[in-house]
Amino acid sequence: MQRSPLEKASVLSKLFFSWTRPILKKGYRQRLELSDIYQIPSADSADNLSEKLEREWDRELASKKNPKLINALRRCFFWRFMFYGLLLYLGEVTKAVQPLLLGRIIASYDPDNKAERSIAIYLAIGLCLLFVMRTLLLHPAIFGLHHIGMQIRIAMFSLIYKKTLKLSSRVLDKISIGQLVSLLSNNLNKFDEGLALAHFVWIAPLQVALLMGLLWDLLQASAFCGLAFLIILALFQAALGRMMMKYRDQRAGKINERLVITSEMIENIQSVKAYCWEEAMEKMIENLRQTELKLTRKAAYVRYFNSSAFFFSGFFVVFLSVLPYALIKTIVLRKIFTTISFCIVLRMAVTRQFPWAVQTWYDSLGAINKIQDFLQKQEYKTLEYNLTTTEVVMENVTAFWEETSLLMMIMGELEPSEGKIKHSGRISFCSQFSWIMPGTIKENIIFGVSYDEYRYKSVIKACQLEEVAVSLVVLWLLRQMPSQDKGNSTKSINSSYAVIFTNTSTYYVFYIYVGVADTLLALGFFRGLPLVHTLITVSKILHHKMLHSVLQAPVSTLNTLKAGGILNRFSKDIAILDDLLPLTIFDFIQLLLIVVGAVAVVSVLQPYIFLATVPVIAAFVILRAYFLHTSQQLKQLESEGRSPIFTHLVTSLKGLWTLRAFGRQPYFETLFHKALNLHTANWFLYLSTLRWFQMRMEIIFVIFFIAVTFISILTTGDGEGTVGIILTLAMNIMGTLQWAVNSSIDVDSLMRSVSRVFKFIDMPTEESKPPSKPFKPSKDIPLSKVMITENQHVREDDIWPSGGQMTVKDLTAKYTDGGNAILENISFSISPGQRVRFQHCLLC
Numbered sequence: 001m002q003r004s005p006l007e008k009a010s011v012l013s014k015l016f017f018s019w020t021r022p023i024l025k026k027g028y029r030q031r032l033e034l035s036d037i038y039q040i041p042s043a044d045s046a047d048n049l050s051e052k053l054e055r056e057w058d059r060e061l062a063s064k065k066n067p068k069l070i071n072a073l074r075r076c077f078f079w080r081f082m083f084y085g086l087l088l089y090l091g092e093v094t095k096a097v098q099p100l101l102l103g104r105i106i107a108s109y110d111p112d113n114k115a116e117r118s119i120a121i122y123l124a125i126g127l128c129l130l131f132v133m134r135t136l137l138l139h140p141a142i143f144g145l146h147h148i149g150m151q152i153r154i155a156m157f158s159l160i161y162k163k164t165l166k167l168s169s170r171v172l173d174k175i176s177i178g179q180l181v182s183l184l185s186n187n188l189n190k191f192d193e194g195l196a197l198a199h200f201v202w203i204a205p206l207q208v209a210l211l212m213g214l215l216w217d218l219l220q221a222s223a224f225c226g227l228a229f230l231i232i233l234a235l236f237q238a239a240l241g242r243m244m245m246k247y248r249d250q251r252a253g254k255i256n257e258r259l260v261i262t263s264e265m266i267e268n269i270q271s272v273k274a275y276c277w278e279e280a281m282e283k284m285i286e287n288l289r290q291t292e293l294k295l296t297r298k299a300a301y302v303r304y305f306n307s308s309a310f311f312f313s314g315f316f317v318v319f320l321s322v323l324p325y326a327l328i329k330t331i332v333l334r335k336i337f338t339t340i341s342f343c344i345v346l347r348m349a350v351t352r353q354f355p356w357a358v359q360t361w362y363d364s365l366g367a368i369n370k371i372q373d374f375l376q377k378q379e380y381k382t383l384e385y386n387l388t389t390t391e392v393v394m395e396n397v398t399a400f401w402e403e404t405s406l407l408m409m410i411m412g413e414l415e416p417s418e419g420k421i422k423h424s425g426r427i428s429f430c431s432q433f434s435w436i437m438p439g440t441i442k443e444n445i446i447f448g449v450s451y452d453e454y455r456y457k458s459v460i461k462a463c464q465l466e467e468v469a470v471s472l473v474v475l476w477l478l479r480q481m482p483s484q485d486k487g488n489s490t491k492s493i494n495s496s497y498a499v500i501f502t503n504t505s506t507y508y509v510f511y512i513y514v515g516v517a518d519t520l521l522a523l524g525f526f527r528g529l530p531l532v533h534t535l536i537t538v539s540k541i542l543h544h545k546m547l548h549s550v551l552q553a554p555v556s557t558l559n560t561l562k563a564g565g566i567l568n569r570f571s572k573d574i575a576i577l578d579d580l581l582p583l584t585i586f587d588f589i590q591l592l593l594i595v596v597g598a599v600a601v602v603s604v605l606q607p608y609i610f611l612a613t614v615p616v617i618a619a620f621v622i623l624r625a626y627f628l629h630t631s632q633q634l635k636q637l638e639s640e641g642r643s644p645i646f647t648h649l650v651t652s653l654k655g656l657w658t659l660r661a662f663g664r665q666p667y668f669e670t671l672f673h674k675a676l677n678l679h680t681a682n683w684f685l686y687l688s689t690l691r692w693f694q695m696r697m698e699i700i701f702v703i704f705f706i707a708v709t710f711i712s713i714l715t716t717g718d719g720e721g722t723v724g725i726i727l728t729l730a731m732n733i734m735g736t737l738q739w740a741v742n743s744s745i746d747v748d749s750l751m752r753s754v755s756r757v758f759k760f761i762d763m764p765t766e767e768s769k770p771p772s773k774p775f776k777p778s779k780d781i782p783l784s785k786v787m788i789t790e791n792q793h794v795r796e797d798d799i800w801p802s803g804g805q806m807t808v809k810d811l812t813a814k815y816t817d818g819g820n821a822i823l824e825n826i827s828f829s830i831s832p833g834q835r836v837r838f839q840h841c842l843l844c
Helices: 011-016 018-029 046-063 069-107 111-166 177-187 189-197 200-267 269-274 278-328 333-375 403-411 441-446 453-462 465-485 487-494 503-521 529-552 563-605 607-654 656-661 665-715 720-761
Strands: 392-398 418-423 806-814 821-830
Touching: 011 018, 018 607, 018 665, 046 069, 046 111, 046 665, 069 111, 069 200, 069 333, 069 720, 111 177, 111 189, 111 333, 111 607, 111 656, 111 665, 177 200, 177 333, 177 563, 177 607, 189 333, 200 269, 200 278, 200 333, 200 529, 200 563, 269 278, 278 333, 278 529, 278 563, 333 720, 403 656, 441 453, 529 563, 529 720, 563 607, 563 720, 607 656, 607 665, 607 720, 656 665, 665 720
Parallel strands: none
Antiparallel strands: 392 418, 806 821
């Protein structure tokens, strides 16, 4: 990795994120590799963050009977969290001041108030400066909060992994790999994005109080009519939120259950195929998925109504605020347009920011409590070794064991019911289950200790690995020769960064966009329901296709994939398709239509403004295309960097007894931190380039607003209504277009998950098996009966043999099509009733 330009960047470069320009240029011109990614700052390294949080957590455990993980987090990150929250508050306050200057500008065009016409230009300058100040405050604040969320996730990732290596075998028997993956991926990811919203739990009420004071000055008591409507709407949203949380909690249990079975299936795929359990496993997982999707649809519909409430509430807030005052007293246009601007900000605070903040705190505290319960689970007993003697002493031990349990108890993995076990000397342990850690042959032989060349070469010779290495080199050379003839086609494939379209995937992508088009044709409050329903149906089909493809894929293909990567597709990517994609697409469509309508109205009222709109749209399209070239690659690298984290976790759990017996926990913690740092480098760079893009977009919007303001002031006559409409809509465009841009980036980012799922769907299938019919879960089939497979041949007594017999003749087997033969010309026969034991030897 390269050294980060951030280390030597100036204050202005850090403020405007200009230090990311080299990677943006490189990503636009060529394909990014891992070597192009910048090194992370030392403050973001997993070693530093985990040590800091672990020290505070140990302090919490030692000082209190009821330790709280949130107290340890508060001591680590509180002051920086509050500093960026204060910057965020100051940026939000500018939104409340802007309508005051807007009202003064509109008032200057009143025929009875021509004395203020001369200061309209100065008011416009002040209004534009507020937008500039807001830009300079909000973006560093949001980036700082995202950065803190990333650091919290890294520290807790490490803390959970270290705790996993210390858990007792009794506890590990009750925890599956799927549950651990769900704890790490679904819960900790909330800190990455949600922390920027947490401060609105106190910013929104302060903002509402300030806005209501300003509205009272304009409309007196009638201003509270609009606030009352928003409060009723917020209570309605709260009720919907409680209903949604009920569905989400029920759904979380089903997701964990599905991931547990999916994880077991992936880890034991050879056994599944050996016993022909593919169809039974597919039925079992699809039944769980069916129940999960019922709850997913209910939660999605509730979220949709919650989101729709924001879009249709704007008119009613303004109408209910202005109408009582207009009926009692006359009202001037200045007050109407100022009220509209105030209500836009008020609506955002009450119906969006505050509910989101409450939801963020609810999710974050729930995740922290889950992690806290995990960190307090029982640990295994670490035994102390005395290297001067070699003996095992058992005193009054009472236990119920078999031979394996006795060995586990000597190593400290199991504890006796009574008595004590003492031993000294080194332990040499070889598990009865084969286990190889991911890495090179040399790393497996050394296993974290200092390199001893004599011992290393002795192991190589004893295991006859020199011959294997020569064969692999020859095989690699043979594979490289035909690839040279296809160099041009390979290069053209690798240079593509768009969503991958294959014969299988084209239909489903078309399905998605047909759902979007049908939604646009529908009218009324329920226009988004077909879109949400369609996308969840697509998610259901894609999960089924991916599960079927994995189960029907040949073992040679599955051996090239990592278990953590496969499990990541069934956990994180499917969660994105279920939860985030439907509502994100709906929000993007709504916001885009609002922006298009506002631009159209402003352009009709003042044609000169249309001339300013054209270059803004062109700049938006060009800048977005420039950014997406790099962001898509960074997102892909980030996804690839996430898989090794879960793969290392799965590997550590499978070989936990071995690495404990040899005391290699620190070495595996170092490897885990290395994987975390690699992922952090990609994620931090993605966050930085995303903030670079969003800040440039807002600068373009500020320039557009400045142009609109001065064009409307200089070219409009005495029409205060025209000026009011133009400036009010321009301010609305500013906020909505920024939101729409973020949604468009989110949609593009979420579609990466769809692309990754399609890669698994299009995996090759086993040729020996006929394609099975798609399984459709039934409500009448209980989960406990899906594993029952009826043998039709048993009914035909004259066909089905009375005894089992196996004859193998000239069998040659390979792990991969181009690999070396592991069995060659093997012939044997097994008679009915004969007992046979197969012995196998695993090199190194």
